C-alpha cells in the first residue's frame with residue numbers, strides 16, 4: 204500500500220491544564236472519505252484544529268504528503284494543500300457570498316478565480332443566485348454550502364470538514380452529503396469529515412474512527428462500524 | 444346605543460400634514476413650558492442687587508425653532524420626505540441669514556435643519572433597502588445598491604467640489620480657512636485611523652502617538668538638520684510606521700479591550716517621554732520657530748529675506764496672510780485625499796480584504812491561510828504612517844509643537860469621528876469630521892461646557908444611529924454572475 208496522504212501519530216494537545224487529545228493515531232489515504240465520530244467533547248474539533256497548528260500539538264507528529272507539518276503555524280499549513288471548513292461555518296457575515304469566496308482563494312493564483320468560481324457555482328447553484336447577498340443573511344444551509352465552497356476555492360487536495368450537518372434539516376444534510384460524495388467521486392478529493400450525525404457520516408465515508416475522551420476507541424471500514432454493536436448502542440440509537 | 448357607538452367609533456384620522464402640525468404644536472407647548480422658566484428668566488446684577496429679567500425674544504425664537512424642527516420630523520415620519528427636506532432647508536437658511544439675538548439659537552436652527560435633511564436621506568435609503576430586501580433579491584437589490592452608490596458618490600463629489608471652491612468664496616476669511624484646515628486634518632487622521640479601527644477592527648486608543656511622532660520628526664529634521672517639508676515627510680511617515688510596528692509586535696495578539704488599554708498606554712508614554720526628555724523635545728515648552736512651509740521655495744511673507752522672492756511677489760499679488768492659509772488648506776486636502784483613495788483602492792486588494800475579514804472572524808482567516816499577525820501589522824503601520832504625514836503637516840502649519848497637542852483627548856476625538864462615521868465608511872468619516880469639528884467650533888462660545896454639549900450630541904447621535912452615520916459597507920467584488928451568464932449565453 205502507498206504511504207498515507209495524512210498520517211497523525213500519537214498526537215497530544217491541551218488547553219491549559221486540560222489535555223483534550225491523549226495520543227491520537229489517524230491515517231488518511233488519497234481519494235478516501237474518512238469520518239471521525241464521537242460524543243460531544245470527545246476532542247474531534249480539537250484534533251482537526253491541532254493538526255492545523257492551533258492548539259499546538261504537545262507531542263506526536265503530523266505528516267502530510269510526506270512532509271512533517273507538526274507545529275507549523277496554521278496559516279502556513281493551510282497553504283500546503285489543506286483546506287478547512289471550521290466548526291460553526293465561520294463565514295464572514297458582513298461580506299457578500301462573492302467576497303467570502305474570494306477570501307477562500309487568497310492562497311491561490313488569482314488567475315484561476317473565475318474558473319474556480321464557476322465550479323463552485325455549478326456545485327452550489329444556490330450560491331450563484333445569492334452571490335451578492337451578505338453572508339450573515341444566508342440561511343443555515345446556504346451558509347454551510349458557502350463554507351464548503353469557500354474552502355474548496357483554495358484548490359486543496361485534502362478537505363477537512365467539521366460538522367457540516369450542524370443544525371440543518373435532514374433534507375439539507377442529505378444535499379450537503381451528496382455534494383461531498385460528488386466532490387470525492389468526481390474530483391478525487393480526499394475528505395476528512397468530523398460528524399455528530401454518525402449514521403449519515405458512516406453511510407458516506409469509506410472508513411471511520413471513533414474518538415472518545417481524546418483517544419481513538421475504534422476504527423475500521425464504515426460497514427464494519429455500522430454493524431458494530433457498541434457503535435450502534437452509543438452513536439446510532441434512535442436510528443437517525 | 445347610538446351615543447355609545449359614536450363614542451367608541453374612532454375619530455377620522457387627520458390628514459398627515461395636519462397630524463404633523465398638531466404634533467409640532469404639542470411639542471412646542473412642552474418646549475414653552477420647559478424653556479420659559481429655565482431660559483426665559485435671567486438674573487441680572489443691577490448695581491449690587493440681583494433682579495430677574497425676562498428674555499422674551501430668545502424664548503420665543505427657541506420655541507419657533509423647536510416647532511419647525513418637530514414639524515419637519517413629523518412630516519418625515521409620515522412619509523412626506525420632500526416637505527420635510529423643505530422645512531430642513533428653511534431652518535438652515537434662516538439659521539444662516541436671520542440676525543439671531545444669540546449665537547446658540549443660530550447654531551440650533553442650522554443644526555436642526557441639517558439633522559432633518561440628513562435624517563431624511565438616511566430614512567429614505569433605509570426604506571429603499573428594506574423594500575429591496577422584501578422584493579425579489581437579485582435584480583431589485585442590485586438596483587437599490589446602484590442607486591445608493593450613486594447617491595454616495597454624488598455626495599462625495601459634491602463635497603469635494605465644495606472643498607476645492609471654498610477658498611475662492613467671498614466669505615472665506617482666515618477664521619473659516621483655519622477651521623477648514625482643522626477639519627481636513629482631523630478628516631485625514633480619521634481616515635488613517637479608519638484603516639486600523641474601521642477596516643481591521645483593531646481598537647487603537649493611542650493613535651495620537653503616531654501623529655506626535657510625525658510632528659516631532661518633522662520639527663527636528665527641519666530645524667536641526669535643514670530638511671524641507673517634502674524631504675522630511677517620507678521620513679516622518681516611515682518613522683511613525685516603524686513605531687506602529689514596534690507597538691504592534693507585542694500587542695497585536697491581544698484582543699479588543701486589552702489592545703485598547705495597551706494602545707492607550709502607549710499614547711500616554713509617548714506624550715510623557717516628550718514632556719520629560721527636555722534635551723530632545725524641549726519638554727513642556729515644546730519646539731518653536733519650526734520653519735514654515737514655503738510655496739515650493741517661495742515663502743509666504745510680507746517681505747522676502749535677503750535674495751529671496753516671496754509668494755505674492757512671484758504672482759504679482761498684494762500680500763495677504765490668507766495666501767498661506769489657502770495653500771495649507773489645499774495641501775491638507777490633497778494629503779487627506781491621498782489617504783482616502785489609498786483606502787478605497789486597498790480595500791479591493793488582498794491585504795485590504797484580509798483586514799476586513801480579520802475584523803469579522805480571525806479564526807476563519809487563519810483557516811483560509813491568512814497570517815493574522817502580519818495582516819494586523821500592515822494595518823497598524825499604514826495607519827501610523829498616515830498619522831505621521833498629518834503630524835508633519837501640523838508642525839509646519841503651526842510652526843510650534845508641544846506635548847499638549849497630543850493628549851488622549853485628541854485620540855478620543857479622532858476615534859469619535861471614525862465611530863460616528865460608521866466604522867469603515869469613507870464618506871461617513873468625512874461627514875463626521877465636518878460635523879464634530881464644526882460643532883465643537885460652533886459651540887466655542889460655551890467655553891468649558893463645549894465638551895458637555897459635544898458628549899450629549901454624540902450620545903444622541905449614537906442612539907439615533909447606533910452603527911454610525913453611514914454604516915453601510917460596500918462590497919469589494921460585484922456581480923460576477925452577470926458577466927458569466929452573458930458569456931454562457933453567447934457560447935450557447
Ligand SMILES: Nc1ncnc2c1ncn2[C@@H]1O[C@H](COP(=O)(O)OP(=O)(O)OP(=O)(O)O)[C@@H](O)[C@H]1O
Pocket residue numbers: 218221223241242243244245246247248249250290399
Ligand atoms: N478553547 C478551548 N479552551 C479550553 N478548553 C477547550 C477549548 N476548546 C475545547 N476545549 C475542551 O476540549 C475538549 C474537546 O473539545 P472539542 O471541541 O474538540 O470536542 P468535540 O469532539 O469537537 O465536541 P462537539 O461534538 O461538541 O463539537 C472539551 O472538553 C472542551 O471543553
Ligand SMILES: [Mg+2]
Pocket residue numbers: 247248249290365
Ligand atoms: Mg466539535
